[in-house]
Amino acid sequence: MDEHEVVEDVHGFNGLPTAQKRRSILRFLDRRDYSRFLKDLQSRRLRGAEALDVRSLGLIQSISCPADRICLPPALQGRVVWEEDVPVAIHALPKGAIVKEKGIPWGVRHIQASRAWSKTTGFGVRIGVIDTGVDYMHPDLRHSLERGINLLNRMAPPQDDNGHGTHIAGTIAAANELQGMIGVAPRSTIYPVKAFDHNGTAYVSDIILGIEWCVRNQIHIVNMSFGMKTKSRALLSAVNSAFRSGVLIVASSGNDGRTGEIDYPAGFSNTVAVGASTRAGRIAKFTNRSGLIDIYAPGDRIMSSWLRGKHREMSGTSMATSHVTGATALLLALKPHLSPAQLKSVLKSSTSPLRTSKAPRSAGELNVVRMIKLAEQL
Structure with a gap:
């Protein structure tokens, strides 16, 4: 040889x-x-x-x-x-305004997450956020973060130098309702995996290393708010390996407004593919859509945590994905023995119908109350 x-x-x-x-x-x-x-x-x-x-x-x-x-x-x-x-890019549209809104953001209210908090808050669920890192000094997140890893500089913490990862983390697990905001699963724990640089770009190999770290560290759910047009067999192999190991990957479909196709890794069957919806319960114009999408969630003008303790509005399927990741944490904390396939099935089977749209779809919108009711029957 x-x-x-x-x-x-x-x-x-x-x-x-x-x-x-x-x-x-x-x-x-x-x-x-x-x-x-x-x-x-x-x-x-x-x-x-x-x-x-x-x-x-x-x-x-x-x-x-x-x-x-x-x-x-x-x-x-x-x-x-x-x-x-090949290079991979985070899924977000141009940054919105810095805002001073506090409390429960509209997306968290829209999916009815707060109605489940008397039963589950995501406690004990470990979430890997493969992204640009997280602002460890943000008051919304100080009770929600573990160390994680910086794949770009193993000697440094996964500190966010872009903002995207902090925004994702806030929607998932922020826990500062009185002075800041509260996320979908406020007692879940986020392990930031910094694979993307300050420009929001990474290589496929960075993503695979991030997935490998999550599998080795017994992470339950991985948020992937990024994508690419190319179908990487190496990334597919990593996603399938994680799925077999008991790790569920939640991935964004992309923001190009395409019909009939979505980005990868959302396009792989062993992920939860997420599209974005609006306040009106319609599919957002910017979201990619196809029969491959498993679920839609709020992704239009989402307020969440930002760098230096601030909050910013952002739109994109990235933001929708973080709502689904948080909801999955609520589900897993309530039913900790569910497999990735079972988690995905409950998410898809408990959605609410979206408002009339000409877009091809078989998926509905995330509804946490319906999700919990279905899970309690298992």
């Missing part, structure tokens, strides 16, 4: 100028090949070879490396699958 030839190939690309670098993902179909490759790579490093920017994606027995495209040696043909490590 010639794993060392792949190491040589990767090493050759490492000398390219940074501006020219594109990343690749190599997925080994046989775990023994993957183990031998890692052993060979480690041996070279121990012998003092130049450090290679090769990242191990153990969840799917793959590597990510800076290479345009690697020519596999004949011995590995059919044993390793190549794909480009």
Whole structure:
């Protein structure tokens, strides 16, 4: 087996100028090949070879490396699958105004979350938010956060330098009703996974590393308010692995207003695909929509936490996704033994009908009261 030839190939690309670098993902179909490759790579490093920017994606027995495209040696043909490590972007429309509104935001009221708090507040549920990080100093979130991880700088905390992740976290689990706001599941716990930079961009491999971290740390639900048009087989493999491990991924459909198609990872069957709705209970104009969407939730002009202790209105399927993630936490705290497939089934089966729309759909709008009633019958 010639794993060392792949190491040589990767090493050759490492000398390219940074501006020219594109990343690749190599997925080994046989775990023994993957183990031998890692052993060979480690041996070279121990012998003092130049450090290679090769990242191990153990969840799917793959590597990510800076290479345009690697020519596999004949011995590995059919044993390793190549794909480009493409960029991914967060799902949000242009930022709205900074606001001073307090209390329960309209989206949290609209899905009737507060009517379930006498029975469940999400206590004990661990939520991974793979995003731009979170503002750890925000008063709305100080009781809702654990350390998490910064995949861009392992030595630093996952502090938000964009705002998007803080906004998502606020809708899910803010717990400061008197001075700030309260989220859908105010006693759930968020573990921020910073995979996106200050511009709101990441690589597929960053997302896979985030999913792997969540699986290893026994996270229950993962919020993915981002997407891409490309169908990544590596990301699909990671999503399916998480699903089999008992982790439910909630993903946003995208904001391009397309009909008949949605972004990935929402387009994968083992996620909960979320579209955005308005105050009037209609599908938001900006949301992507198709029969692949599992549920709609408030995503238009959503007020939530922002950097430096502030609050901001934002719109997008990102915001809708965070409502569904919070509702899933309420459900899981009430029925902790439900599997990802059962959680998804309850969410889809308990929705309220949306108002008349010409958009193709089979999904309804999130309704927490109906969700809890259905769950109590299980």
